[in-house]
Amino acid sequence: MTQLASPSPSVDRPDRFDRSRVDRFEVRRGELADAALETLGELGYARTSLREIAHKTEFSHGVLHYYFRDKNELITYCVRRSKEHCVTRYDEILASAASADDLAELFAEALTETMRVDTSTHRLWYDMRTQAMFEEGLRPTVVDIDRQLEAMISRVVNHYAVLRGRPLRVSQAMAYAVFDGLFETCLMRHIAGDECAAPRLRAESAQLLPMLVAD
Amino acid sequence: MTQLASPSPSVDRPDRFDRSRVDRFEVRRGELADAALETLGELGYARTSLREIAHKTEFSHGVLHYYFRDKNELITYCVRRSKEHCVTRYDEILASAASADDLAELFAEALTETMRVDTSTHRLWYDMRTQAMFEEGLRPTVVDIDRQLEAMISRVVNHYAVLRGRPLRVSQAMAYAVFDGLFETCLMRHIAGDECAAPRLRAESAQLLPMLVAD
DNA sequence: GGAATGTCTTGACAGATGTCAAGGGCGGGC
DNA sequence: GCCCGCCCTTGACATCTGTCAAGACATTCC
Structure with missing residues (x-):
């Protein structure tokens, strides 16, 4: 990293x-x-x-x-700063989870909680990530943070697979991509005032995790 | 719709x-x-x-x-215009697919192709969708298009489940969210010059489809 | 105490932007 | 042939933007 x-x-x-x-x-x-x-x-x-x-x-x-x-330097500095804690957010969950099901619940809950609490931070991140598709200068920072987020999701998913005693059936990149899609979708609806967004993120992220390991 | x-x-x-x-x-x-x-x-x-x-x-x-x-009217008009064909893009595939595996291959190929060919259109869509998180005025258009994209993915996934003869195990919204996450991630890497983005999208979308139906 | 350095304010600059009013030119209809 | 309405151009407006130079104030150090 x-x-x-x-x-x-x-x-x-x-x-x-x-x-x-x-x-x-x-x-x-x-x-x-x-x-x-x-x-x-x-x-x-x-x-x-x-x-x-x-x-x-x-x-x-x-x-x-x-x-x-x-x-640019200001904004880059800001986004990095705001993601500092974000990229290790779930590490304590990994240590405290007693079982695979336990981990899935804790992870889903934490994901939902940060969507609710850090709403603006997350939408700023998605904004900057999208702008990086147009402005090359933003890419190094975005790629860097993206890699760390992927690594964080990987730790969760890997640990889940270990607890389950079964191998993963997707790549790290793919695990990150699907969770990110779920999170972004729910974040948008949450911002738009959809009351169901948070419970949906909770239920569907808990449902998604088992799907990524072999049966 | x-x-x-x-x-x-x-x-x-x-x-x-x-x-x-x-x-x-x-x-x-x-x-x-x-x-x-x-x-x-x-x-x-x-x-x-x-x-x-x-x-x-x-x-x-x-x-x-x-x-x-x-x-705002100009841009809204533009994005709607650019998505017109997009939202029915895979319907002919549905008709021509002979088997579930066939459908998965055709769908993955079509997804990859549009990422390569309509790159700018897609990144504009993601841009507008992200901006809608900040600007309420953009939301009606975004929500409308989003629903149609979700419906399109639903048709693909449902048809796949039928061909497989097994029930879906995710909601329509969730199916759309995970495919969208995969697509967006690969699009970003593709734009950043990653040569592996296209083959990855192809392989991983074909891999994702079966995961959404029961075994 | 005075000089030097660090910190912050003020005001201006050049350029870009969305918007719109005024008007020109052209074609069709009487 | 003349007039009217459509289509488009021109030029201007007010505002906002990032940037920076010049200087004021405060603090530190000798």
């Missing part, structure tokens, strides 16, 4: 040996990124302007160019 | 009893929409401007406001 925790530096930064300054710089960067994430989650990639982002902070719009080279 | 062939009229049009004028109006609308689709497929929803669209025609940018009320 490639490194993701610390997005690539690009703007001129304080001397790297001056710890406290570096820290303050990073902290402020993080604060601005969080404000940006709020706006991005509401408006999406295309409709979000730097002024709109700054408006959600106590600062003026110029400060963003002090902490980020340009809009 | 709701009607899709003739996108909703909104701009002031010629008197509807004057056939030849109406026809000419519709033809020109279609020509402009085709030009718009070319640009939209290249640049995506957000980056496409009306001037850019007009630049691909023999007309000036003002003409778009003569045939379409605003940008």
